Amino acid sequence: MKSPGGMLLTGIELDRSSPIPLYRQLYLQVRKQILSGRLPGGTRLPSTRTLCKELGLSRITLLNAFDELTAEGFLAPRTGAGTYVGREWEGRNAAADTPRKPPRLSSLGQSVLSLRSEHFGGMSYASWAPECPTSFLPSHPAYDAFPLPVWRRLMNRHLRQPTKAMLGYGELKGLLRLREALVEYVFDARGIECSVDQVVIVSGAQQAFNILAMLLLDGQDGVWMEDPGHIAARIAFQAQGARLVPLRIDDQGLDVQQGLRDCPDARLAFTTPSRQHPLGTTMSYARRQELIEWAGRGHGWIVEDDCDSEFRYVGRSQPALFAMDQWQKVIYVGTFSKVLYPSLRLGYVILPEALVEPFCAIRAVMDRSPSTLHQATTADFMAEGHFLGHIRRMRALYQARQESLVEQLRRHLDGFLEVNPVVAGLHLIGWLDETVDDAALALGLARQQIYTYALGDYCLKRYLPPGLLIGFAGTPAEQAGEKVEALARALEGLGHHL
Numbered sequence: 001m002k003s004p005g006g007m008l009l010t011g012i013e014l015d016r017s018s019p020i021p022l023y024r025q026l027y028l029q030v031r032k033q034i035l036s037g038r039l040p041g042g043t044r045l046p047s048t049r050t051l052c053k054e055l056g057l058s059r060i061t062l063l064n065a066f067d068e069l070t071a072e073g074f075l076a077p078r079t080g081a082g083t084y085v086g087r088e089w090e091g092r093n094a095a096a097d098t099p100r101k102p103p104r105l106s107s108l109g110q111s112v113l114s115l116r117s118e119h120f121g122g123m124s125y126a127s128w129a130p131e132c133p134t135s136f137l138p139s140h141p142a143y144d145a146f147p148l149p150v151w152r153r154l155m156n157r158h159l160r161q162p163t164k165a166m167l168g169y170g171e172l173k174g175l176l177r178l179r180e181a182l183v184e185y186v187f188d189a190r191g192i193e194c195s196v197d198q199v200v201i202v203s204g205a206q207q208a209f210n211i212l213a214m215l216l217l218d219g220q221d222g223v224w225m226e227d228p229g230h231i232a233a234r235i236a237f238q239a240q241g242a243r244l245v246p247l248r249i250d251d252q253g254l255d256v257q258q259g260l261r262d263c264p265d266a267r268l269a270f271t272t273p274s275r276q277h278p279l280g281t282t283m284s285y286a287r288r289q290e291l292i293e294w295a296g297r298g299h300g301w302i303v304e305d306d307c308d309s310e311f312r313y314v315g316r317s318q319p320a321l322f323a324m325d326q327w328q329k330v331i332y333v334g335t336f337s338k339v340l341y342p343s344l345r346l347g348y349v350i351l352p353e354a355l356v357e358p359f360c361a362i363r364a365v366m367d368r369s370p371s372t373l374h375q376a377t378t379a380d381f382m383a384e385g386h387f388l389g390h391i392r393r394m395r396a397l398y399q400a401r402q403e404s405l406v407e408q409l410r411r412h413l414d415g416f417l418e419v420n421p422v423v424a425g426l427h428l429i430g431w432l433d434e435t436v437d438d439a440a441l442a443l444g445l446a447r448q449q450i451y452t453y454a455l456g457d458y459c460l461k462r463y464l465p466p467g468l469l470i471g472f473a474g475t476p477a478e479q480a481g482e483k484v485e486a487l488a489r490a491l492e493g494l495g496h497h498l
């Protein structure tokens, strides 16, 4: 049997083509063996001459590695008696051999983990690449059409003169200039009148949902949730222990009467009135009044998620719910993820005055203000007129992309998938026959690099036919044909007859 010192030699593999110097590779591998217990404390190592010969290393390379390991206490040379693994590494064997137990998590940690795996079924959507040529991922804007040269010029202006304001901690509520630009924008675009003090910049709408859940919900509080609805917001509320009350969507939007029957004293209602996510319905005026009345007369709050109201292709947008609220019960959440790009991680919350202080208190505990450099660039982009121009261009582009995708889907998949143009947003719904399992279909397509989302994933109760969410913003009109043909081939490969 080999001695542990002899095992060192078999365990070491040096890669001579690697940019990592050989002495560093040797150092890292010996250290790993000691830490894992494979080379126990007190083990005598083979002589330097043997090691040099066996590993094909020069003496200087070996000594460089051993000097570093000695300086860090991993090795202990004994004069005239060779080099040993330090005594303090004794007893690591057992630890290395015992199977790893899952980490002990808090109840919040456990519940978020199980909610995510329950939802995503062990599948990682993170690897679903929007840039893949066959991807129809919804919720992504057109990255190929982002005005990068303008963005770069604006950002460089700040980078050329790095100031304390740009590099230091930012204002807790977010950069004042950005908040001022937003006050003006939401007044013009969404009919919202608010003061700059009511606006807080967050790192995306998702952070706002989490902070609001922490701020407003206790365990078992009822939350009216659109069904189908925005999954990530749902998980943020569930993570705080909220009890979800699924409310159906009809042609006027969220069914408020169902909410009044099922859980009149809910603490919060989550809604996407300008474009119901994912179905695309616009909430009617009457439904908005009903919802606001419910909140105003009781203890409920309304979270209005207005993530992509900019992209409306037919008619004018209705004013935001926030603009109709005379009770100060609506919290408006906006994001730059769709209108600019998601990795920017900038969103904003417009709060009723009474919630500003408490919201900022939680925000300060969780995080600081997002990158000032990005906030300043966004503020310039808005103040210098690029923002509205970009929205106008993207609206026209998305409309054209939607038209050609609908045409191709109807040409190639009629009878299998029913699609109708949407009046707003970045995706279509491809309705399927009742017998099709949409989750299994989306998964089967994803295995062939064709990415869509299953409507079923968004549903709390099943009352709708199955469907696929098919994003059109990332599909240039001239590529729609070949992408749909690839989708048709993949469907046939999965055994569907078209």
Ligand SMILES: Cc1ncc(COP(=O)(O)O)c(C=O)c1O
Binding pocket: 139, 203, 204, 205, 206, 207, 230, 272, 277, 305, 307, 334, 335, 336, 337, 342, 346, 347
């Ligand atoms: C309905 C809805 N709201 C909000 C967001 C934006 O989230 P964030 O600002 O965290 O990127 C998304 C993202 O896909 C969404 O689908």
